[in-house]
Amino acid sequence: MTLTDAELGEIEAANSSGKTPVVFVHGLWLLSSSWKPWRDLFEDQGYATLAPGWPDDPATVEEAKADPDAFAGKMVQQVTDHYAEAIAALDQSPVVIGHSFGGLIAQKLAGQGLNAVTVAIDPAQFKGVTALPTSALKSAAPALLRFNHTKHGVTLTWEQFQFGWVNALDEEEGRSLYDTYHVPASSVPIFQAATANFNPFAETKVDTENHERGPLLLIAGASDNTVPQVVVENEYRLQAKNPGDTELAIIPNRGHSLIIDSGWREVGDTALEFVQRYLP
Template sequence: MPLTSAERDEIDAANASGRIPVVFVHGLWLLSSSWQPWRDLFEEQGFAAIAPGWPDDPETVEQAKSDPDVFAGKMVRQVTDHYAEAIDALDQAPVVVGHSFGGLIAQKLAGEGKNAVTVAIDPAQFKGVTALPASALKAGAPALLTFNHSKHGVTLTYEQFAYGWTNAVPEEEGRALYEKYHVPASKVPIFQAATANFNPFAETKVITDNHDRGPLLLIAGADDHTVPQSVVENEYRIQLKNPEVTELVVIPGRGHSLIIDSGWREVADETLEFVQRHVAR
């Protein structure tokens, strides 16, 4: 799926600015618009922020909810290639910030030598990660248990969203986040991640030994049910073998909604500090 005209316009503007670009990569059940506060913050700090969508993503949450099947069948490699195309169109290697499956994709792109600096927030597990807590299986169950219906997108109920995403915020805020941000998603990436260690050709494989990977920060929410802290720590131990800078930050009391809920700025500040510390290299 080629880049959209809107995505190309963002890339052209970033190139014209001469600023260091920051590419934001969203995960399942969100659209790229969920990064807007982050984009504003990084723009204020002198970066050129862009947020491509996944292939075929609708422009608005309302459009997404009215046509859930537009998300069906999207696979990790297809989405990674879409972001790689965007990065290749930039004049300089970008900072890449990803959340959830976006965090996995950010690490895949880093392993392919496309990123200057990478931040993966609550990143979905890549091939070789063996930690698989019960809470992660429960959070992924809405997709895993209906995988045979792969022609359809899956929409979480509020109760499922509350367990997997907003367990660490008050219910009133959780319901508001569900209405504002939640969209249907492809079930396939969850199945790909869950079966990766049994598949020699798994699309969730990350090249962790590329010496040109660049600095990497992994951020975990300590109360995340969807990507529990132990999963991120497992990824960190694997990535730590790379000679490049690899750091881990665990944020207490935060769940999977940490990039969109009322505490997003704490996570963004951790991200920004790491990026500013390393991007000048």
């Protein structure tokens, strides 16, 4: 078992409530606490929510910044298995909402038939996606150019965070988000995504053909430099071949910070409307 006592407590509370559970999956450079406004939104609408961390995530942003290497070496399948373990402990198949690499993991879980409904927001590219804009390469450079990438966590500088995350915001808000939410991250998932199309055993592979995948909404920020719109559109074309309902929403003038910045509610309402259509 990899679940913490806090995560087991959230699962128990969701099961005891009898309500439809919503599982939130964060990506690189954030902690699960970044989902707090989203959890409040969905709980106000009658859902039970839980936001497990990645295995061995520090409890707070302060602890994370003090120990960057706590994130080192985490891999996509390891994290996916952790969330699958949480889902297996739920009494009902959940809604799964993920951002960035969390959006990739949400799609991997859907491909295993574990999700009732899935929302993937600015999802990192999975195996088979060929779009690779230069802005995505620049955003990934701090991890891709890291020496001993399996042994150390990667902390973004303000300038790197500004380009990759908050390019659509003014500097005051961007710096506030950097100070409040940004934590170090493992660089391994970025290497895994970058080399997936050359690796027959790539952990970023998603089963897009499983008929038990369920409804899927992909959301792209039109100004995202880290996961550009064209990448999400490429994912949509692959996922749209699935018999399950597949939709794509483009949020204008939004960057990679769209789940934590001042405009998060527009994205949250887009996700909520899709979920309520299938699980009111």
